[in-house]
Amino acid sequence: MDSRTLWIQTEQSGRYLFSDEHPFHPVRLALTENLLKHCGALDPAAGERPASFEETEAIIEHIHRADYVKAVRSLSVESPKLAAIADAGRFGLEADGDTPYFPGMHEAAVAVAAGSIAAAEAVMSGKADRALHLAGGLHHAFPDRASGFCVYNDAAAAISVLRERYQARVLYIDTDVHHGDGVQWFFYTDPNVFTLSIHETGKFLFPGSGFTHERGDSSGYGACLNLAMEPYTEDDSWLTCFSEAIERAALAFKPDIIVSQHGCDAHAFDPLAHIHCSMSIYREMPRLLQALAERHTGGKWVALGGGGYDHWRVVPRAWSLLWLEMVRHPLLASIDAAPDGGPLPAGWPDIKTTMSPDGPLPTTWLDDVASWEPMPRRAEITEKNKKMLELALQHIG
Numbered sequence: 001m002d003s004r005t006l007w008i009q010t011e012q013s014g015r016y017l018f019s020d021e022h023p024f025h026p027v028r029l030a031l032t033e034n035l036l037k038h039c040g041a042l043d044p045a046a047g048e049r050p051a052s053f054e055e056t057e058a059i060i061e062h063i064h065r066a067d068y069v070k071a072v073r074s075l076s077v078e079s080p081k082l083a084a085i086a087d088a089g090r091f092g093l094e095a096d097g098d099t100p101y102f103p104g105m106h107e108a109a110v111a112v113a114a115g116s117i118a119a120a121e122a123v124m125s126g127k128a129d130r131a132l133h134l135a136g137g138l139h140h141a142f143p144d145r146a147s148g149f150c151v152y153n154d155a156a157a158a159i160s161v162l163r164e165r166y167q168a169r170v171l172y173i174d175t176d177v178h179h180g181d182g183v184q185w186f187f188y189t190d191p192n193v194f195t196l197s198i199h200e201t202g203k204f205l206f207p208g209s210g211f212t213h214e215r216g217d218s219s220g221y222g223a224c225l226n227l228a229m230e231p232y233t234e235d236d237s238w239l240t241c242f243s244e245a246i247e248r249a250a251l252a253f254k255p256d257i258i259v260s261q262h263g264c265d266a267h268a269f270d271p272l273a274h275i276h277c278s279m280s281i282y283r284e285m286p287r288l289l290q291a292l293a294e295r296h297t298g299g300k301w302v303a304l305g306g307g308g309y310d311h312w313r314v315v316p317r318a319w320s321l322l323w324l325e326m327v328r329h330p331l332l333a334s335i336d337a338a339p340d341g342g343p344l345p346a347g348w349p350d351i352k353t354t355m356s357p358d359g360p361l362p363t364t365w366l367d368d369v370a371s372w373e374p375m376p377r378r379a380e381i382t383e384k385n386k387k388m389l390e391l392a393l394q395h396i397g
C-alpha cells in the first residue's frame with residue numbers, strides 16, 4: 001500500500017441526513033468503510049481530520065451568496081420561524097422538495113465542505129499525493145440555492161482554496177450520472193478551472209443541462225467539456241468516451257491538480273438513472289484517473305464521493321475500488337485477474353443500521369455481465385455517443 005494517500009474522516013458528515021427515507025444516505029459511507037476494513041485496506045480512525053469549522057464556514061460564506069447562507073442557517077434550527085419556512089422554496093430547500101431543510105443542516109453541510117477542503121489542502125501543500133473524501137461531491141449546489149440533495153458545494157469550496165491559496169490550475173472531472181452543473185456554473189467564466197462532466201444526457205435526466213454546446217463563457221470559453229451520454233449506454237462506450245475526453249482535456253489544459261467526483265449512479269442497478277454500466281467502469285475510471293494524474297499533475301489527485309443510490313449492491317464496491325486504486329493496494333492484482341473480480345470478504349455488510357438491503361447482496365467485486373441481457377440498441381447507442389464525443393471535443397486543442 002502507498003502511504004502517500006490520505007483518507008479524510010467522514011464521521012462529522014454522517015449528520016448530513018435529510019431523513020432515513022431519503023435516497024442520499026450516510027449508510028453508504030458506513031458500508032464502504034466496513035468493506036474496506038474487511039479487506040485490511042483501511043483504518044478510518046487514522047484518517048486525516050477535516051478543516052476547522054470556522055475556516056470552512058468563512059469559505060462557504062465567500063463562495064455562496066450571503067442571503068442563501070442566511071436562509072440555510074435560519075432553516076437549520078429545531079423549529080424554524082414561519083418566515084424562513086415561507087422563503088425555503090426560493091432557495092431550493094422546501095420541505096416537500098428534493099433537498100428538504102433539516103435541523104443541523106448548516107453545520108452538517110459545512111462539515112462536508114471541511115473534508116473536501118482538507119483533502120485539497122493536503123495534496124496541494126505536498127503533505128500527500130492523493131486524498132479521498134467520500135462524504136463530499138455535492139456537485140449540484142449553486143451559489144444562491146440548494147439543488148439535487150446538495151446544500152453547499154464542497155467541490156467548489158475545495159477548488160476555490162486551490163485557486164486562491166495556490167493559484168493552481170484545476171481540472172475537475174465529474175463521473176456522476178447526473179451533470180455536474182453546480183461546479184460548472186461556479187467556474188463557467190474562469191479560464192483556470194476546467195470542468196469536465198460525463199453523465200446521462202440532460203434530455204432525459206436531472207438536472208437537464210450538460211450539453212456539448214456548454215463550453216464555458218468569456219475568458220473561460222473552452223475550459224468546460226460535457227459528455228452527454230445516451231440512456232442505456234454500456235461499459236465500453238462509456239469508457240471510450242471518458243478515456244479520450246480526459247486525456248484531451250488534460251493535454252490541452254495542463255492542470256496542476258485533478259479534483260474528481262465519484263458519484264456511482266451510472267450503474268445499471270441505480271434506481272435514479274438509465275445508464276446501463278457495470279462495476280467494471282468503477283474499476284477502470286479510477287485507474288484511468290490515477291494514470292492521468294501521473295502523466296499530467298505529478299500525481300496530484302483529490303477524489304470526492306457523490307451520488308449513488310443502490311446503497312448495498314453498488315456504492316460500497318465502487319467506492320472501495322476507488323480507494324484500493326488510490327492506495328495501489330495489492331488486492332487489485334487478484335481483482336484484475338478474475339473476470340468477476342473474485343470474492344468479496346465475508347461479513348462486509350455487517351454494520352449497525354436500521355436500514356436493510358432489498359434483495360441478495362453481491363458476493364464478487366465485479367458483476368457477471370455475461371448473464372445480463374445485452375441492450376438491443378447497443379450499436380446505435382455506441383454510434384450516437386461517438387458522434388457526441390466528436391462534437392464535444394471540437395473546441396479542445
Ligand SMILES: [Zn+2]
Binds near residue numbers: 177263308
Ligand atoms: Zn447523481
